[in-house]
Every structure is written in structure tokens, then in C-alpha cells.
Amino acid sequence: MRGVSRRYGxxxxxxxxxxxxxxxxxxxxxGRNGSGKSTLLRVLSTAIRPDLGTAKIEGFDLKHERDDVxxxxxxxxxxxxxxxxxxxxxxxxxxxxLVGVDSSREAMLHLLNQxxxxxxxxxxxxxxxxxxxxxxxxxxxxxxxxxxxxxxxxYGQLDPPGFRFIDGMVRHxxxxxxxxxxxxxxxxxxxxxxxxGIVLDRGRLTWEGAAKDLPSEGGLEPAGTPEGGP
Amino acid sequence: MRQLIAALRKEMLLQWRTRAxxxxxxxxxxxxxxxxxxxxxxxxTALRLHAAGxxxxxxxxxxxxxxxxxxxxxxxxKGLEGLLLLPASARAMYYAKAxxxxxxxxxxxxxLVPVMVVLYDVSIENLFGVFGVxxxxxxxxxxxxxxxxxxxxQARAKQTLLPLLLFPLVVPVLLASVKATSLLIAGDPMGxxxxxxxxxxxxxxxxxxLCGLVFGRVVED
Numbered sequence: 063m064r065g066v067s068r069r070y071g072x073x074x075x076x077x078x079x080x081x082x083x084x085x086x087x088x089x090x091x092x093g094r095n096g097s098g099k100s101t102l103l104r105v106l107s108t109a110i111r112p113d114l115g116t117a118k119i120e121g122f123d124l125k126h127e128r129d130d131v132x133x134x135x136x137x138x139x140x141x142x143x144x145x146x147x148x149x150x151x152x153x154x155x156x157x158x159x160l161v162g163v164d165s166s167r168e169a170m171l172h173l174l175n176q177x178x179x180x181x182x183x184x185x186x187x188x189x190x191x192x193x194x195x196x197x198x199x200x201x202x203x204x205x206x207x208x209x210x211x212x213x214x215x216x217y218g219q220l221d222p223p224g225f226r227f228i229d230g231m232v233r234h235x236x237x238x239x240x241x242x243x244x245x246x247x248x249x250x251x252x253x254x255x256x257x258x259g260i261v262l263d264r265g266r267l268t269w270e271g272a273a274k275d276l277p278s279e280g281g282l283e284p285a286g287t288p289e290g291g292p
Numbered sequence: 293m294r295q296l297i298a299a300l301r302k303e304m305l306l307q308w309r310t311r312a313x314x315x316x317x318x319x320x321x322x323x324x325x326x327x328x329x330x331x332x333x334x335x336x337t338a339l340r341l342h343a344a345g346x347x348x349x350x351x352x353x354x355x356x357x358x359x360x361x362x363x364x365x366x367x368x369x370k371g372l373e374g375l376l377l378l379p380a381s382a383r384a385m386y387y388a389k390a391x392x393x394x395x396x397x398x399x400x401x402x403x404l405v406p407v408m409v410v411l412y413d414v415s416i417e418n419l420f421g422v423f424g425v426x427x428x429x430x431x432x433x434x435x436x437x438x439x440x441x442x443x444x445x446q447a448r449a450k451q452t453l454l455p456l457l458l459f460p461l462v463v464p465v466l467l468a469s470v471k472a473t474s475l476l477i478a479g480d481p482m483g484x485x486x487x488x489x490x491x492x493x494x495x496x497x498x499x500x501x502l503c504g505l506v507f508g509r510v511v512e513d
Binding site: 107108109128129132133135137139141142143144145146147148152156157159160161162186187195202206 | 294295297298299301302305306309310365368369370371373374375376377378379380512
């Protein structure tokens with residue numbers, strides 16, 4: 063991506079961000095709350111458009127080839143992207159039918175088993191805890207078979223077994239050659255999994271390099287309101 | 293077509309799961325019909341004369357609740373955004389929701405007919421004709437209603453915004469539906485019914501064609 067900026071109203075959430083991710087690498091996106099991590103991942107997943115700059119994913123332009131990008135990209139975001147009134151299996155079957163992959167009950171149960179929710183397959187999402195919603199979102203990501211996956215605070219709302227589950231999932235996706243971008247505050251944990259790292263501060267890219275060389279605390283200073291523009 | 297069927301299935305399932313809400317909207321519509329009869333007073337001739345108009349006003353008011361509710365479910369966990377990111381066709385998502393809304397409003401309108409008959413002492417010559425006009429009119433309300441409820445769901449004053457946007461646009465459909473229903477109730481000695489039904493059908497075609505084209509722009513950032 064080159065010179066990408068995005069604002070909400072008068073506040074710039076991303077300012078002139080440029081970087082390249084080699085195919086198949088796992089990249090940690092670090093930064094304080096409000097530094098622009100989620101905005102960056104939402105821009106890259108085409109959930110929102112950049113106001114300035116250009117970005118390409120696997121050769122497809124984010125602004126003009128959105129459907130092509132969406133076939134390549136999956137995102138685990140803050141929202142679960144599910145329907146509370148539908149059961150776990152109904153939600154997954156809906157998504158599978160839209161994507162055009164096997165939506166059989168067996169395939170969906172296999173997927174739910176992968177994320178540890180097979181026993182709750184018939185329960186409505188509105189009976190799920192926040193951690194379980196995160197797991198159903200992960201099932202959605204796996205269903206898409208994307209080649210680029212964005213994980214926005216994947217450890218959030220999870221218990222310790224959930225942390226290990228995410229670690230295993232990241233390793234599994236990495237082994238399959240999937241490119242991953244992971245925004246997280248779990249810097250030590252993520253450093254062990256990631257090849258590269260970038261740090262955002264007040265919407266600007268302030269550091270990039272090997273994940274193991276990430277400055278302690280991500281080289282972050284106390285938070286503040288983004289000022290100026292691109 | 294595969295995406296349309298999958299999305300339509302989702303819409304019907306959601307409507308079934310939230311049927312208590314639909315019942316509440318029906319009670320609202322029936323209460324509106326009752327209040328109109330209070331407004332006119334014990335004048336049975338006037339009530340019969342305006343029965344069709346009152347029926348459609350009740351359905352129009354109820355439709356704002358039903359349409360707003362249909363997008364409330366999409367915004368709770370960003371369900372629609374999630375589907376569009378899969379990627380799913382925005383047009384398929386629109387037509388699925390518009391068809392489901394038209395179905396819901398048709399059922400609502402048909403359910404209000406017995407209430408109208410009892411409250412206004414109306415005898416209907418062609419009951420199935422009235423049901424047919426209700427289906428056509430409901431389609432005319434749901435096509436622009438679905439797109440406006442999508443717009444309003446992203447705004448702060450969503451409860452106020454939807455009727456403000458919707459009511460002026462559906463005046464032709466409402467007018468033609470009232471006239472057609474009135475002729476079916478009171479009789480059609482001058483053979484005017486066909487022209488009013490044609491008018492409703494024409495507006496349905498226009499709304500369903502145009503709204504499907506612009507829905508993507510409304511829901512995408």
C-alpha cells in the first residue's frame with residue numbers, strides 16, 4: 063500500500079501509510095488504542111475505502127477491484143458478522159452458500175469442531191459469550207479459504223485455552239501459505255508467531271522490521287489525538 | 293441466483309424467528325384502524341366510504357416499523373457488512389430483503405382486512421382482488437422502503453428519517469392502491485379498476501428496477 067490515509071469526519075485515523083507484505087508472511091500490527099490498527103485492517107479488507115492513496119492485494123486494487131480483493135481476503139473483526147437470531151450452523155451455512163463452498167451439515171459440523179463449537183451447533187448466536195462469538199467468526203474466516211487473512215485483536219475476549227487455540231490457528235494458516243496481518247496488544251505472544259512487524263502511532267507508520275526486533279512495548283509513547291493530515 | 297436464494301432463505305428464517313415482532317406490528321396496525329374510526333365518529337357511511345384509505349394508511353404506518361426492524365437485525369453484529377465482504381452481491385442482498393419485506397407487508401395487509409371489515413362494517417365484493425392489490429401495493433412500499441431503511445439505519449435519527457424519506461416517494465403507489473381497493477369494495481361501474489392496477493404495477497416495476505441498481509452504493513462505505 064502507498065500513501066494510504068483515511069479519516070472519520072475531521073479526524074485522520076490513518077496518515078500516509080505505506081508498506082509491502084511479502085506473500086505468505088505473518089505480520090504483526092502493533093500500536094496503542096486508537097492508533098489506527100483496526101482502520102488499517104478494515105481498509106485492507108475493503109470494509110471501508112481509503113480517502114487517499116492506493117493499495118493492492120495480490121495484484122487487485124482495493125478501490126476498483128473490490129470483489130476480486132474480497133475473494134482473496136478474510137477478516138476477523140471486532141463485530142462477529144453473524145445474525146444473533148440464527149444458530150451457529152445456520153450462520154455458517156448461509157455464508158457457505160454465498161461463497162459457493164460445501165454447505166452440508168457434515169462440513170459445517172467439521173468446521174465448528176475445528177473452532178471448538180460443535181456442541182453448540184444448534185444454539186442461537188445470542189446465547190453465545192463474547193469468546194464464543196470470536197470462535198464462530200474464526201470459523202467464518204476458515205470457511206472462506208482466503209489467501210490473505212486479517213486478524214483484528216484475535217486474543218481479545220478469549221480465555222487461556224482460547225489464546226493457545228489462536229496460536230495454533232495462526233500456525234496452521236501460516237503453514238498453508240496464507241498471508242496474515244494480526245493487530246494485537248499481545249506483543250510477546252505475537253512476536254513468536256510473526257515474521258514481520260509494523261507499529262502505528264496516531265495513524266502514522268512509525269516502525270517496521272522483523273517481529274523479533276520490535277522495540278519493547280512496541281516503542282510506544284503515551285496516546286494522544288491524531289493531529290494534522292496527510 | 294444462488295446468492296439470492298441463500299439470502300432469501302436467511303430473510304425468511306429471520307422473519308420466522310422474530311415473529312413476535314410482526315405480531316406487535318399487526319396490533320399497531322389494528323389499533324390505527326380503530327383510532328381512525330374514533331376520529332370519524334359513529335358515521336357508518338363515512339367509515340365505509342373511507343375504509344380503503346384507512347386500511348392503506350394503517351399499512352403505511354405499520355410498514356415503517358417493519359422496514360426499520362428488518363435493518364436493525366443487520367446492524368447489530370454487522371451481518372450485512374459481513375456478507376458483502378464474503379463477497380456477496382449487494383443486488384442479491386437487496387432483492388432478498390425487498391422480497392421478504394414485501395411478503396411481510398402483504399401478510400400484514402391481508403391480516404388487517406378482517407379488522408377493517410369488522411370495524412367499518414364493510415362488505416367486500418371481490419376479496420381476492422383486494423388481496424391482489426394489497427400484494428401489489430406492498431411491493432411498491434417495500435422496494436423503496438428497503439433502500440431507505442438501509443440508509444436510515446446508518447443515521448442517528450433513524451426513527452424519524454425513514455418516514456420522512458419514504459412517505460413522499462410512495463404517494464403514487466399509495467394513491468393508486470387506495471383507489472383500486474376502494475373500487476373493489478364499493479364496486480366499479482365505470483371500469484376504472486384496470487387503470488389504477490396498471491399504475492401500481494408500473495410504479496412497482498420502476499422501483500424494483502432502480503432500487504436494485506443503487507443499493508450497492510447505499511450500503512458500501
